[in-house]
Amino acid sequence: MRAESSAAARTGAFIAVAVALFCIQLDFFALNLAIPGISAELGVTVSAAQWTLSAYMLAIGCFFIVGGRMGDVFGRRGTLLAGTALFAAGSVGCALAPGLGPLVAARVAQGVGAAFVFPVAVSVITNTFPEESRTKALGAVFGVANIGTALGPFVGGGFTEGPGWRWIFWLMAPLSLLSLLVALVYVPDSRDTSASRELDLLGCALIVCSLATLTTAVERGDAWGWNSARTLGLFAVAAVTGGLFLVRERLTRHPLIDLRLFRNIPYVLVTAMGTLSNMGYGVTVFLATLYLQGVRGLSPLLAGTVFLAPALLVALSGPLGARLARHMPPTAVMALAGGLAGTGMYALTEVSAWWLYVPVFAWCGLGLGLGWTYSGVATQQVVAPARAGEAAGVLLTFMVTMGAIALAGAAAGISAMTPQRPPEEAYDAIMRLGGAAVLAAVAVVMALRHRLMARGRVAAVPSGPDRAP
Template sequence: MRARSSAAARSGAFVAVAVALFCVQLDFFALNLALPGIAAELGVTVSAAQWTLSSYMLAIGCFFIIGGRVGDVFGRRGTLLAGTALFTAGSVGCALAPGLGPLVLARIAQGVGAAFVFPVAVAVITNAFPERTRAKALGAVFGVANIGTALGPFVGGGFTEGPGWRWIFWLMAPLSLLSLLTALVYVPDSRDASASRELDLLGCALIVCSLAALTLAVERGDSWGWHSARVLLLFAGAVVAGGLFLVRERLARHPLVDLRLFRNVPYVLVTGMGSLSNMGYGVTVFLATLYLQGVRGLSPLLAGAVFLAPALLVALSGPLGVRLSRHMPPTAVMALAGACAGTGMYALTLVSAWWLYVPVFAWCGLGLGLGWTFSSVATQQTVAPARAGEAAGVLLTFLVTLGAIALAGAAAGISAMTPRRSPEEAYDAILRLGGVAVLATAVAVVAVRLALRRSGRRRA
């Protein structure tokens, strides 16, 4: 059921959601360049400091589906408020953390809060705005959020070299508090009126166990060894818990995820292309960071400055996707994004001169950003508004989990290739493989879309 809201309430909801997603995106992309500074200040190795990223990925990946469904069932306003409050408290905890242990715990709190905020935020906009302006509002929200993506590496590198990494979190704390207070005043409530106010707790436990085991295995596989007993047991646990989750969802009276969602072919196409775009974005940013600092010898601040060009186009990709969707079906926009992203990733391996590297990197950022940003808008165009939170949660779970797997695969690939090849050659090989995979998927999306059109589904 979509809440009836005034213009003031819609504007307030927009501000609350946009600021919240800005903070989540900034937090997600700022900390990579700060790891050496964190390790030095806390007296730990960089490998140990990596847990500040891994713990966040674990928390956010495990709770996306739960956060989206809690909002649909119990109300999106309360869920958004709870998630934003937890994220704010986690930010303050990170800024004050005296050691690695408290920092990791605060990062987990941030991750759980973000996992409740993100899918519910999308659903809040979907239900607060009328259909004629909904896509425009979502595009603008992701435009603001992607400014956080754009500033993330620059803020992380700049604060690490300047006043210190803790200021990353001191920046987010008042912003997320502003989002919380705005949401408290303006965000109208909405929920799935057809859903019983019951949550599949067993399903929640199974999906958390499965995703936690899978994410931990891929995050730690390279350092623990891919054939080690710990990693193999984690993979086995993920498969078993995941299988039990699917069985549970088929039998439950009020499932956490309605598996009929995956009979919606446009939704599956959008989710697949969006997930691959996010995988490509994460890998490209990771490899570019290694290339700029390890091969080019740039400082964290200068490396962050190079990221401004592609990140600016990522920020613009939200509004661009909405404009394109007025003239093209969602799956066509996703296929176009894949074509831009795949060519950009491959072209990055062919250039080295700065005058060409930066614009190609920007083109790559546009395609990848459009792919994973517009996927959140497109899912809202292919599912009923009552299930908006659930659809967003499932999409975001795929984005984050597969993104973590892609990063782990890239790190493992570099480790395997560098004894025989230079680091730059290893980076290029991975980028070429990713570019071809993204392009091939875009072609597959076009083929399926044409088949759907021939069957009579015009807006597929």
């Protein structure tokens, strides 16, 4: 069922969704620079304080698919409201947390709320705006959200050095409440009318268990040891429950994920490139943070200021992707983004002078930001609007889960290399490897697309909801 698309509904939906996604992006990227402040105030180690990030990533990664499908089945408006309310409550809980345990619990609540908001927010726009303006609206929404990405490091560093890290969460609470109130008044409801109002609860349990154990093993593997019984046991549980989930989805009448989604070649290619771009973005931000503070000796506030240049171009990547989509098929836009990202990551390791480092960092941010931002727009172009939430949930799950694996791999690589070489050389080696991987993926995607076009299986020009890749 498509929502009523009055002008008021479209404006209200845009504001509610944009503010909600802005909060989620700002919250995540601000807290990275606040970890030392959290560690000092709560009297815990930096490693223990990292659980404030890990718990959030764990929760958000596990519930993307559930949240997206709940919106399609039970109604996107109600799911958006519930997720926004939970995120706001979690923000207040974080701000008031007396110790690490309550803070981590509140971060889990935030993560679950964000996991419901993100895929449903995308599908709300898809189902509220008509096809001729949908891509532009999605691009603008991601543009606003990416302003949060841009401001995150600056806000996190500024609050950590100023009034304290708790103010990051106090900022989230009223903004989330604003989004909630606007959504309550203006966002119309829509859902997949072809779907029964039944949720595959066993499928939900299996996918959450699989993703939770996988993410925990990846997050803690370096600390516990990759060959330890705990790490290997978690990987085994993740593999078994993941396999059972796939079997369940093939047999049940009302699957959480329609596995035929993966026969949609444009969707698979866009999801793969978006996931790789997000992995590159996470690793680049992580390595640049270590470089700026550990090698350059910058304070959190100054490091956050350096991040403004690439982050502002990330913010512009949403509208840019929407504009490019009018003239290029989705995978061509993704390949362009990958080309910019891969060359930018590699070039970043070759410069040290500030007058060159900052613009190259910005160039890198544009490519990576365009890649992971536009994938959210592109997947909505190549699936039916009725399954928009499901498609967005699957995409986001891949992006977050593989992003966590990439970060864990980068941390493990640094640990392995630093005894034999300076940290800066380890950072450069990992960055070059990431850039090469992105460029190789671009070549594979474009070669595959060319082959499919030669066989006549896809058209050369995009056209409608099932457009060419």
